[in-house]
Amino acid sequence: MGNYQQMNGIALAYMGDAVYEIYIRQHLLAKGMVKPTHLHHTATRYVSAKAHAALYRLMEADDLLTDEEKQYFLRGRNAKSHTGAKNTDIVSYRISTGVEALFGYLYLSNQTARIEQLAAWCIEQVESGRTKVNAK
Template sequence: MAEMDFKQVNGIALAYLGDAAYEVYIRQHLIEQGLTKPTKLHHLATHYVSAKAQAALIALMEEDQLLTDEEWEYYKRGRNANSHTHAKHTSVLTYRVSTGFEALMGYLKLSEQTDRLAQLSQWCIEQVEARRTEKDETNN
């Protein structure tokens, strides 16, 4: 897609695409772990793709200064977009932050920055797994 074209796409549309693009990485990762039962796959995927998880990942990205200025701009475009849907199991703020996360991923997909999309998705997977490991160790 031409540079001018994707720069005109609104934050909600970017989030729509980003949700799907990021989820493909998560689904592939889970299947590569040897998981095959749909119920288990869905349950585990929510640790990566829920609004709460995505909001936590954005906070870590900010803490680690992981994103470029341009990437932050696309995140903010999604976060600040007027959505006609509402948060189901989370606060409005968390939902908006997760929409920004998805818009960032949509921007990377639409602008054909596949290496960067893969890099950030892998980083997210590693962060979620580290948090799950810490949680498991705390519970044992």
């Protein structure tokens, strides 16, 4: 899968977006949701750029990340993207890319237990209302 240590933030985010999305979809299906429209709208509370930005602020507030994880977040956040932010401001978009890069790094470095821990933590934050992000 390539050497994640040499990968740019956009490539890490590309992988991390898919990894995180799987955990969210799995969670929603386990809750008994089956209608595609409802699944999509509910998933937005967890996977949108605004949700990622809110989650990252909580990660910082709770001092959740290791120094190495913060470095991979920054690699994603600071990466030069050639696509624009859709439905959000550029700051939230860049933070979201950082969160996705973090999950990409964890996946590519085979840190499955840590992914599961962070994904469960993210789900808990959204469901407890700490992110205050509403689906459209």
